[in-house]
Amino acid sequence: MLILMKPATNPDMVALVCSAVEDLGLVPHPIPGATRVAIGVTGNTGPVDETPIRGLPGVVDVIRVTKPYKLTSREMKPDDTVVTVGGIRIGEQRPVVIAGPCSVETREQTIETARRVKAGGAHLLRGGAFKPRTSPYAFQGLGEKGLEILAEARDLTGLPLVTEVIGVEFFEAVEAVTDVLQIGARNMQNYPLLRRAGKSGKPVLLKRMMSATLEEFLLAAEYLLAEGNRNVILCERGIRTFCDHSRYTLDINIVPELKSLTHLPVLVDPSHASGKREMVVPLARAAFAAGADGVIVEVHPHPDKALSDGRQSLDLDLFADLMRGLERYVPEPAVDLVA
Amino acid sequence: MLILMKPATNPDMVALVCSAVEDLGLVPHPIPGATRVAIGVTGNTGPVDETPIRGLPGVVDVIRVTKPYKLTSREMKPDDTVVTVGGIRIGEQRPVVIAGPCSVETREQTIETARRVKAGGAHLLRGGAFKPRTSPYAFQGLGEKGLEILAEARDLTGLPLVTEVIGVEFFEAVEAVTDVLQIGARNMQNYPLLRRAGKSGKPVLLKRMMSATLEEFLLAAEYLLAEGNRNVILCERGIRTFCDHSRYTLDINIVPELKSLTHLPVLVDPSHASGKREMVVPLARAAFAAGADGVIVEVHPHPDKALSDGRQSLDLDLFADLMRGLERYVPEPAVDLVA
Amino acid sequence: MLILMKPATNPDMVALVCSAVEDLGLVPHPIPGATRVAIGVTGNTGPVDETPIRGLPGVVDVIRVTKPYKLTSREMKPDDTVVTVGGIRIGEQRPVVIAGPCSVETREQTIETARRVKAGGAHLLRGGAFKPRTSPYAFQGLGEKGLEILAEARDLTGLPLVTEVIGVEFFEAVEAVTDVLQIGARNMQNYPLLRRAGKSGKPVLLKRMMSATLEEFLLAAEYLLAEGNRNVILCERGIRTFCDHSRYTLDINIVPELKSLTHLPVLVDPSHASGKREMVVPLARAAFAAGADGVIVEVHPHPDKALSDGRQSLDLDLFADLMRGLERYVPEPAVDLVA
Amino acid sequence: MLILMKPATNPDMVALVCSAVEDLGLVPHPIPGATRVAIGVTGNTGPVDETPIRGLPGVVDVIRVTKPYKLTSREMKPDDTVVTVGGIRIGEQRPVVIAGPCSVETREQTIETARRVKAGGAHLLRGGAFKPRTSPYAFQGLGEKGLEILAEARDLTGLPLVTEVIGVEFFEAVEAVTDVLQIGARNMQNYPLLRRAGKSGKPVLLKRMMSATLEEFLLAAEYLLAEGNRNVILCERGIRTFCDHSRYTLDINIVPELKSLTHLPVLVDPSHASGKREMVVPLARAAFAAGADGVIVEVHPHPDKALSDGRQSLDLDLFADLMRGLERYVPEPAVDLVA
Secondary structure (H helix, E strand, O other), X not given: OEEEEOOOOXXXXXXXXXHHHHHOOOEEEEEXXXXXEEEEEEOOOOOOOOHHHHXXXXXXXXXXXXXXXXXXXXXXXOOOXXXXXXXXXXXXXXXXXXXXXXXXXXXXXXXHXXXXXXXXXXXXXXXXXXXXXXXXXXXXXXXXXXXXXXXXXXXXXXXXXXXXXXXXXXXXXXXXXXXXXXXXXXXXXXXXXXXXXHOOOOOEEEEOOOOOOHHHHHHHHHHHHHOOOOOEEEEEOOEOOOOOOOOOEOEOOHXXXXXXXXOOOEEEOHHHHHOOHHHHHHHXXXXXXXXXXXXXXXXXXXXXXXXXXXXXXXXXXXXXXXXOOHHXXXXXXXXXXXX | OEEEEOOOOOHHHHHHHHHHHHHOOOEEEXXXXXXXXXXXXXXXXXXXOOHHHHOOOOEEEEEOOOOOOOOOEOOOOXXXXXXXXXXXXXXXXXXXXXXXOOEOOOHHHHHHHHHHHHHHOOOEEEOEOOOOOOOOOOOOOOOXXXXXXXXXXXXXXXXXXXXXXXXXXXXXXXXXXOOEEEEOHHHOOOHHHHHHHHOOOOOEEEEOOOOOOHHHHHXXXXXXXXXXXXXXXXXXXXXXXXXXXXXXXXXXXXXHHHHHHEOOOEEEOHHHHHOOHHHHHHHHHHHHHOOOOEEEEEEOOOHHHOOOOHHHOEOHHHHHHHHOOHHHHOOOOOOOOOO | XXXXXXXXXXXXXXXXXXXHHHHOOOXXXXXXOOOOEEEEEEOOOOOOOOHHHHOOOOEEEEEOOOOOXXXXXXXXXOXXXXXXXXXXXXXXXXXXXXXXXXXXXXXXXXXXHHHHHHHHOOOEEEOEOOOOOOOOOOOOOOOHHHHHHHHHHHHHHXXXXXXXXXXXXXXXXXXXXXXXXXXXXXXXOOHHHHHHHHOOOOOEEEEOOOOOOHHHHHHHHHHHHHOOOOOEEEEEOOEOOOOOOOOOEOEOOHHHHHHHHEOOOEEEOHHHHHOOHHHHHXXXXXXXXXXXXXXXXXXXXXXHHOOOOHHHOEOHHHHHHHHOOHHHHOOOOOOOOOO | OEEEEOOOOOHHXXXXXXXXXXXXXXXXXXXXXXXXXXXXXXOOOOOOOXXXXXXXXXXXXXXXXXXXXXXXXXXXXXXXXXXXXXXXXXXXXXXXXXXXXXXXXOXXXXXXXXXXXXXXXXXXXXXXXXXXXXXXOOOOOOOHHHHHHHHHHHHHHOOOEEEEOOOHHHXXXXXXXXXXEEEOHHHOOOHHHHHHHHOOOOOEEEEOOOOOOHHHHHHHHHHHHHXXXXXXXXXXXXXXXXXXXXXXXXXXXXXXHXXXXXXXXXXXXXXXXXXXXXXXXXXXXXXXXXXXXXXXXXXXXXXXXXXXOHHHOEOHHHHHHHHOOHHHHOOOOOXXXXX
């Protein structure tokens, strides 16, 4: 349920409506907008008598939300959410490129990569200190030492940092350092982690699980928003299919569908979605052409020596190829993808 | 196996090599190139002693082909195949757009659509006279009457015609009328039909089955080439996945992979790959950005009244959106996708 | 739509109803039952006024059929269809085992295999003379010579024969020899072939395409029934999934669902569904436990020398394992799977 | 790498070998066997010089393990692992049935269900106190209060308890109460949780993620074994496919493959694998026929009133159907599935 307020509403009117919502046993979520406030309502398990709310001062309309996801829905909030990180306006500014190593291996490799992607035009730095690895015997990341190196790379280059948090027990250490908290595909339905990230003041980049439906993906984001964190960025990173010519299959179809159904920014990770370096540039372009707000790519100065994901990391020449003329693949605003 | 000839080879030398190949119980396929001839060899089930061939006049080298598909492979023929239809050079000229109704319903609807897509900038006309339908009770197309209407639409607009052939028993009727024979996804492994089309002098547009691997797709094309038809165009039209936000999932990853592994032109069908009209424009742009040579889209002047696939047909406004500025999504040749 | 007649209806009454159905522009399909006749009606694209039919002599009730498939539906025909082949009652007798080589390679191999599976307790003989092969360079079967050998094996053993027909152009040759016409997974949506087989007097074993939904599978069967062939046997043979531990994934879930939704017999092909010899025995047992009427398996006296599918063919020891105690995996009728 | 010791080895010899392994920078895992000890070795990232180990007293052989999973592999431990819980020997005794409600809703519902499944012949009780739910607005379980109720149900019936732990922050509360720790499909790659459970003295039931390959599944189990917990039970619960006739697709093929590749017990969850009550009985039988050691099913006295998963819960009549004659679907040991 969504309560639309008049443009000139004052905070007291909003507070009064929120209080009336709580009296019905429901949860109000005020959503500030450009010209007026709306109040999302969650918690109803059946039909609700809206009459008492419709009569309150400042209330224009009460709208039923038809989707199981509510706060993430464009029905609740028609205009795009813009997540601002270090001056980069994700969801508005296009094309946004997040680049960096799969994992922090050494100080030198990390700082060199950060400097090179900065010089090449990247907007944010990515890099993993805590790595979720399929095998217990694989390199698991440098942990807190890796965080320190990432912080240094961020400070040296001025690129805001995106790094993954893989559990609530490491949450505060990562949160203290990073600019954007990444929740990986394997943790998309780790609900305690989602709830914790929902309480953070830092933006969250949420990756789609390889077998998640669109609805499951938006419901995972809903966990974040329902806890109060509105700075959520979605990221498609490939799904599991029968195809064997790439590691995963980039679900390019979900890009325009997400842009239509949710107000949140949508990124694409062509490195994981393909698992092959030589596919990354064409897929990144395709992502923008389909309406994505940004891409996140793995870059390594010497991919063949990478401790993880070397096969899918761009070398510096391919990264330069990626950045060259990338803006031409962004549709002009006039040709709006979101009908 | 591939036999490379010297640039100045004369036809007699080629004939001599072919004859020597046949003496080994194998099948030679001469492949004319810009500067010299190569001879593809198929039919070997085990190792072959190449010595007698290496010693023949004009032979420069004999190369092992590592893939199960041979004639479709870039190993056999490194330069792009260009299929010329009515002056349109598919595989070279970009972006190519094939547009038209899903099925021929009436003369008026077909001719109106053909005129509108021609005016809008389409390069070829598509339309179905014989329709493969999941239900025996669904509209099955107008058959031969539909072919007549399509021929008229082609003649009135000058747009070359692409139409589907669904079995060997209708082959000659379709072949007599169309400019490009389409083999649909459901028939990608209909081997008698592939063999027949391989003997045709008309180009073939071969669609990928919804569950075909890349290798199965290229082996289906190999049936066509092995029978002698070199004018083959591949078309990705979406695969079956668990996703429920679109009818199929466009496998955008296969576009750069096909461009890398085969010399044949690669099209994308965003209408079938999504099943939703509003996804077609972003997916078509993504297809070009990923390196596709063309797209094939369904257009209907009044999609809500279409007898088949109305949900995925572009109306005329969306078709205009598609065509507007489409060339900017085509990567410049300098940034070559095919490494 | 289904018209239920009274138990004591005479043929004239049925003819009168059929004629009235035709007057409405629809197609009547009389379905004889144990105690009375029903008349399936297809061809309606919208609501039909049933009043004139309800008033005819002998008509008890007119029932709307809710599924897109009609004649294959249990709504139309609640009791099991039993397809009798050479005294074997498929759909009633359990467990039924169809066994034999993937393809006819030589007279000796075929006749030896037929004798051994007969001695081992198989009920029908399978074997391929025309083989649909992914690669144009793979062994394509012995063709008409293979049919002769299969006919001889059938005559020597007394086992009824199941063999595949891969196109309308070979239809009559295969139909003349075989007891059951097999339509393979790749041809499940080859509609001209389905229509031709629907007109045959021989039973048809229809395999599910690797990416077909349940509804698409039953609609393919509907093509056969709509043309008049009621002796249709369904066969699940594995679907395409992301799994790489077997060639396909046996969709065991579809077995009880098919038994519930259709009256047609349901077989399982554990050889193709796994692609691995050592999985065939456990999967065959699972198929019966889940309610299947029979299995079809590949057997080769020397699997390592097979020209096709050797990896998935049972040797004679494993075939003996399969047959030993197989009846214990068949649920007793009292515990009915079809709720 | 696996070090085989002589039958008569004494503990000092084993300690000496372990110490030599550690000197090479590797990790030794002694694996006691019926007649002799083996020592699994993990941690090598490249070739290791085995010479110093081969020369130690008591060492018979040093074997390279070819799979990426080591301790879970039958190469390391050829004989079946038997996990004993409250006298039930999972992995040896067949058929084992774990039954109970999806989630604890009330004390009455839980205790009634526990009593009824006990009376019906179940071997262990399942039930969820902490529920991972796709939507933040769905019933999330009773939490610690639910654990108390489950403990009471266990004490009243004597059935050992299986319940899920959804994060490290609830770990100790669940561990203190339950007999078997369940790690759900969504947490199969929650590595901090796996590491914590690997340190527990309680057995772990690990469910396969809906998109996990066999190798990923065994590597997740490897996390548990590598931390020292050898009492691990695997559970197939359905994979994501294109099929829409059931909620997931039971991957029955993985049952014989797991039994062949790993020594761990293998269960099947037909409730989640189908999402439909009426499929549970046939799928459970199929699971045993394919070689599973047990099944885990949801039972609710009044499924239509269940707060979660009512559609897939057996009512008490269907549970009785399940248990009736279930042992006949278990293959006799003589017909060993594990070649």
